[in-house]
Amino acid sequence: MKSIAKLFTLNRHLTERIGFTAITLMAMVTVLPIVGTVIYILIQGAPAISLEFITGFPRDGMREGGILPAIIGTLYLALGTAIFSVPLGIAAAIYLSEYASDTPLTRTIRIAIINLAGIPSVVYGLFGLGLFVLFLNFGTSILAASLTLSIMTLPVIISTAEEALRAVPQSFRTVSISLGATRWQTIRRIVLKEALPGILTGVILGLNRAVGETAPILFTGAAFFLPRLPGSPFDATMALPYHLFVISTQVPEMPIKIQYGTALVLLAFVLTMNLIATVIRSRARARRQW
Amino acid sequence: MNKILIESLSLQYSDGTESLRDVSLNIRQNAVTVLFGPAGGGKSTLLRCMNRLNDLAEVKASSGRILIDGENILDPKLDVIALRRKVGMVFARPVPLPMSIRDNVIYALELAGEKRRVKLDEAVERSLKLAAIWDEVKDRLDAPAIALSGGQQQRVCLARVLALQPEIILLDEPTSGLDPISTGKVEAALQELKKDYTIILVPHSVQQAGRTADYAAFFLQGELIEYGEGKSLFTAPKQKKTEDYVTGRFG
Numbered sequence: 001m002k003s004i005a006k007l008f009t010l011n012r013h014l015t016e017r018i019g020f021t022a023i024t025l026m027a028m029v030t031v032l033p034i035v036g037t038v039i040y041i042l043i044q045g046a047p048a049i050s051l052e053f054i055t056g057f058p059r060d061g062m063r064e065g066g067i068l069p070a071i072i073g074t075l076y077l078a079l080g081t082a083i084f085s086v087p088l089g090i091a092a093a094i095y096l097s098e099y100a101s102d103t104p105l106t107r108t109i110r111i112a113i114i115n116l117a118g119i120p121s122v123v124y125g126l127f128g129l130g131l132f133v134l135f136l137n138f139g140t141s142i143l144a145a146s147l148t149l150s151i152m153t154l155p156v157i158i159s160t161a162e163e164a165l166r167a168v169p170q171s172f173r174t175v176s177i178s179l180g181a182t183r184w185q186t187i188r189r190i191v192l193k194e195a196l197p198g199i200l201t202g203v204i205l206g207l208n209r210a211v212g213e214t215a216p217i218l219f220t221g222a223a224f225f226l227p228r229l230p231g232s233p234f235d236a237t238m239a240l241p242y243h244l245f246v247i248s249t250q251v252p253e254m255p256i257k258i259q260y261g262t263a264l265v266l267l268a269f270v271l272t273m274n275l276i277a278t279v280i281r282s283r284a285r286a287r288r289q290w
Numbered sequence: 291m292n293k294i295l296i297e298s299l300s301l302q303y304s305d306g307t308e309s310l311r312d313v314s315l316n317i318r319q320n321a322v323t324v325l326f327g328p329a330g331g332g333k334s335t336l337l338r339c340m341n342r343l344n345d346l347a348e349v350k351a352s353s354g355r356i357l358i359d360g361e362n363i364l365d366p367k368l369d370v371i372a373l374r375r376k377v378g379m380v381f382a383r384p385v386p387l388p389m390s391i392r393d394n395v396i397y398a399l400e401l402a403g404e405k406r407r408v409k410l411d412e413a414v415e416r417s418l419k420l421a422a423i424w425d426e427v428k429d430r431l432d433a434p435a436i437a438l439s440g441g442q443q444q445r446v447c448l449a450r451v452l453a454l455q456p457e458i459i460l461l462d463e464p465t466s467g468l469d470p471i472s473t474g475k476v477e478a479a480l481q482e483l484k485k486d487y488t489i490i491l492v493p494h495s496v497q498q499a500g501r502t503a504d505y506a507a508f509f510l511q512g513e514l515i516e517y518g519e520g521k522s523l524f525t526a527p528k529q530k531k532t533e534d535y536v537t538g539r540f541g
Contacts, residue, residue, distance in 0.1 A: 171385045178343055179398035179450065180375040189401075194388055289388040289436040 038271075041263050048261025062225060062247055063255055067262055069226050073142075073237035074211055074269065076230065077221070080146025081153055081210045086203055088150070089157030093199070096158070097165035098187055117155035122215035124152045129219035143233040145221025149210040156209060160202025164195040169290055197284030204277040212270055214241040224250075240266040293319040293458065293488045294340065299354035301335060303347065310335055311512045313354070317505070322480055322489045324503035324520065326496065328541050331509035333492045337460045340490070341377040342370045358458070375402060378451030382463040382494075384443035386435030391427050394435045394446055398454050413453045421449035422479045441472025448479065458488045466494040477502055496536060500524045508532045 056066025092109075100106040128148030138144040168191045176186040192199075214222075222242040230237040244262045247254050294317040302309040310332045317323050325333040338344040339356060342363065355362045363373055375398070387394050395417055396410045404410060414431065418424040423445035427438070435446055444464060451459060461480075465473040480489055480502060493499040499506060503520030508529070516523060516532040527533040535541050 169385075171381070171383070172387060174343070174346065175381065175385045175387060175447075176397075177346065178341060178374060178379045178381075179401070180371050180454065181398070181401050182371065185401055189397075190387060289386075289434050 038267065041260055041267055044257065045260035045262075045264030048257040049264065053261055054265070057227070058225065062243075062251055063253065063258065067240070067243060067265065069229055069238040070240045070243040070262070071265065072229055073222075073239040074241075074266075076142050076237055077145055077149060077217065077239055078207050078211050080142055080233065081149040082203070082207055084147060084150035085153040085157055085206065085210075089154050089203070089206070090161050090199060092154075092158045093161035093165055094187060094192075097162045098183070098191065113155045113158050116151070117159070119152075120215075121152060121213050122218075124148055124216040125219050127151070128216060133220055139234060140219075140223070140236045141221055141234045142230055142237050143221075145217040145237070145239075146233075148216045148220045149213065152213065152216055153206040153210045156206035157202050160205065161195070161199040164198025164202065165191060167198065168194045172290075194288075194290075197280050201277045201281050204273050204280075208270055208273045208277075211273070212241055212266065214245050217242060240269065291319045292316045293358065294490075295355075295357040296336075297355045297357070299336070299339065299352075299356060301332075301339065301344075301352040302350045304350045305348070306350075309512045310339075313512075313514045315507055315514060315517060317488065317490060319488050320484055320486070321504035322484050322491055322502050323505040323507065324499045325490065325492050325507050325509060326499040326503075327509035327515075327535065330511065332512040333509050334462055336509075337379070337462050337490065337492060339364070340458070340460055341374050341379055342368075343374075343379065345370065375454050376456050377458045377460060378454060378456040379460040380444070380448050380451055380462065380464045382466050384440060384447050384467070386438070386443050386446060389435065390432045391435045391438070391446055392431040394450050395453050397450065402454070417449040417452035418446070420452050420479065420483060421445040422475050422482075423449060439472075441468045441475065444468060444472065445476060445479070448476070452483075456487070458490065459483065461489070461491045463492050463494040465498065473498075496538070496541070500536075508535065510535070 053066045054071065055068050057068055059065035092113075096106065096109065100109075125148065128144055128151075132138045132144035132147050133140055136144075138147075172190050172194070173186050176190050177183070181189070210216075217239055221236055222239050223236040224246055226236070226238050240262065244259065244266060247262065248259050294315075296313055296315040296317070299310055299313045307330075313332070313336065325336060327333060335344065338347070340358075340363070352364070354364070356364050358373075358377070361368075387397060389397070392414055395414045396404075399410060399413055404413075415424065415428075418427060423442060426442060427433075427446070435443060438446065444467075448459075448461075448464070465476050468476065477498070480491065483489060484504070491502060493502060500520070503524070505518070506520045506523045507517040508515045508523070508527075508531075510531055516527060516529045518528075523532065524536055527536055
């Protein structure tokens with residue numbers, strides 16, 4: 001009897017060991033795709049990187065030269081998207097977290113935001129074409145593309161900002177109000193200040209997604225090739241993800257290192273933004289007083 | 291002299307929890323009035339009515355009046371900001387705002403529009419001294435208030451209220467999380483403060499009620515059972531329920 005019991009305990013330990021090992025291995029497997037992608041693109045793309053590649057215009061049907069217009073275009077689009085989506089997103093988050101009570105209206109807003117996040121990006125592109133390019137007559141332009149990307153980015157910004165605002169302890173608000181502060185003073189001086197790192201993280205992650213997307217700008221603002229930089233918000237622009245799509249599928253005899261060089265620049269762009277978001281978050285967490 | 295007149299105050303929360311039933315009470319100026327009784331008796335609700343902090347809660351129905359210096363502060367048209375500057379509140383758990391000790395103390399003053407550095411510095415020293423915490427923090431006013439011990443934090447919170455030079459101070463179990471030494475310091479500060487302020491305290495124990503009360507009001511399930519001078523109420527209660535509670539037969 002005793003030996004059987006012993007066997008069972010042994011078995012339990014063994015099962016646990018095997019289980020843990022399996023889980024650990026699976027967790028490690030999830031790291032592989034990202035590491036693999038980065039290394040592969042680094043190896044393939046690094047030879048293309050040069051000062052000319054970063055600061056020059058495409059030449060010879062984009063098979064030579066640099067990708068400056070695409071880099072600048074992506075920066076413009078990120079900036080344009082930020083201008084529209086950040087104030088609107090933060091305002092919406094403040095409303096939802098600080099002012100709105102649980103009514104059919106606010107429930108509708110919340111459901112709308114959740115669903116907005118689930119819409120495929122190409123549908124945003126088509127919507128942007130219909131509303132901004134054609135109906136509002138902005139044309140294929142940075143403005144139309146930025147507005148389209150803003151709509152796509154809004155749910156990310158709103159939900160992360162709302163979460164950051166809600167994380168600020170309720171007791172701060174009560175104390176502030178009890179000291180004769182108005183609601184708005186409380187939000188401005190305590191709540192927003194404390195939620196800012198969280199909000200900023202959401203903003204960067206939202207913009208990050210916008211920067212990497214092709215479909216929403218495909219019909220609304222992206223240009224196949226431009227010999228010069230865009231001069232106004234009503235000009236079309238080249239952009240990194242769309243440029244990558246173009247040189248990978250639309251141009252015959254494209255040198256592979258130009259393709260991967262472009263991918264590398266886009267990846268660097270996105271990963272840098274992620275890194276900034278992570279640094280902001282961890283620094284804020286270390287400094288947080290609650 | 292009476293500072294606050296509470297006239298037939300009744301209140302019911304939307305979720306039907308704690309409520310007040312027809313409470314009438316006159317609160318004296320320059321004295322410590324203690325509101326005590328078992329949990330759920332309506333003490334905190336009554337406190338939160340006096341600075342209209344209850345506006346933040348979901349209240350189903352309320353009636354009656356609270357007159358402070360003859361003015362009904364439950365009037366919907368009342369300037370609640372001005373009221374809250376006149377009626378300060380210290381909470382059960384110390385809640386230092388996420389800023390330095392100094393900024394905590396001057397927070398409300400700055401909101402009230404005081405910008406003069408001299409005035410603000412004066413207020414910091416005066417109120418921290420009144421709250422019996424000045425000597426412990428005077429060398430590190432720019433340190434985060436959260437870095438202080440719980441007892442120190444609570445006295446900074448008291449100083450933060452005093453900075454506004456209110457007329458009435460409400461304290462809702464201010465020493466419930468403090469050690470006996472810190473509790474003693476807060477209680478001693480209150481005895482000093484009552485010379486200039488009207489103090490209403492919800493104590494965290496009957497013993498504290500007995501130690502601090504000039505006047506005491508015993509609440510049970512939303513009703514005011516007995517009200518009188520502290521000395522007589524604790525030594526010779528008139529109501530059976532009060533006696534049972536004070537002597538520890540229930541609670």
